[in-house]
Amino acid sequence: MSQEIVDEVAKYLTSNIPIVPISQGAEAVVFTTTIHPYIPSSNNEKKEKFIIKYRPTKKYRHPLIDKSLTKHRTLSESRILSKLYQIDGIKVPKLIACDPYNGCIWLEFLGEDLPNGFGFSNLKNFLWMNAKDPYNDCVKDTLYKVGQQIGLLHWNDYCHGDLTSSNIVLVKDEDYGTNWIPHLIDFGLGSTSSLVEDKGVDLYVLERAIISTHSSFADKYNEWLIQGFSDVYKSKGKQGNKKLNEVLKRFAEVRLRGRKRSMIG
Ligand SMILES: Nc1ncnc2c1ncn2[C@@H]1O[C@H](COP(=O)(O)OP(=O)(O)OP(=O)(O)O)[C@@H](O)[C@H]1O
Secondary structure, rough: OOOHHHHHEEEEEEOOOOOOOEEEEEOOOEEEEEEEEOOOOOHHOOOOEEEEEOOOOOOOHHHHHHHHHHHHHHHHHHHHHHHHOOOOOOOOOOOOEHHHHHHEEEOOOOEEEEEEHHOEEHHHHHHHOOOOOOOEEEEEEHHHHHHHHHHHHHHHOEEOOOOOOOHHHEEEOOOOOEEEEEEEEEOOOOEEEOOOOHEEEHHHHHHHHHHOOOOOHHHHHHHHHHHHHHHHHHHHHHHHHHHHHHHHHHHHHHHHHHHHHHHHO
């Protein structure tokens, strides 16, 4: 990560806020910190971590456009997260603070390091960790629950916009130590949408992500995801079944378009 960006963030934050860079994506840089923006650190005995997601200034953009885009995207992600957090059953990180003028949001930190060096507990790493016993009950249960999360998201007319297996973070279930609770992160491209096209594309993006990293097991994995997804819709009665058929039909069409495109090149 460029020192310039770290300095930019350090300058914006007060000097008592230690930051550890963990990721630099196309849009944002992400840090962890042990300081809560408004609860005294003396209350943080367990050294709980928080996320600071910062959208750096883009030098190639006109400063006024850059400010406006940064404000818009930071607010949009914060708004979606705060709405989703309040919907029964949907799991997303809690929004702690938002500073749209400086492109900064603070979030609850989710997840943990997987054992044996498999990295952070996102879905992608979790599936790698289980590659030796790929169809075990824990994998099945986790993928089914991921499907349920997407089902709940879509049923409530939200779309993710970048549904990769890295954007699904698994949190240990405190009641059942071996189970994982999937949480959805990174709503930078998220939107409210009732369009079946947007929902079909979300499902397709995740299917492609699973195929590209876990190709040998992808059929079964995608089947479990769709089972979880479908069960949410089916639980909503006749209307749910009707909407489910529409989404799955469009998903099949999006997949077909994707195949044609990759054949033609
Ligand atoms: N709430 C969180 N808890 C734990 N880790 C997080 C959290 N939010 C983000 N991360 C970590 O930071 C990484 C990047 O976050 P995020 O995807 O939100 O940023 P981004 O810049 O949009 O990334 P990209 O451009 O790679 O999609 C995530 O893949 C994850 O590892």
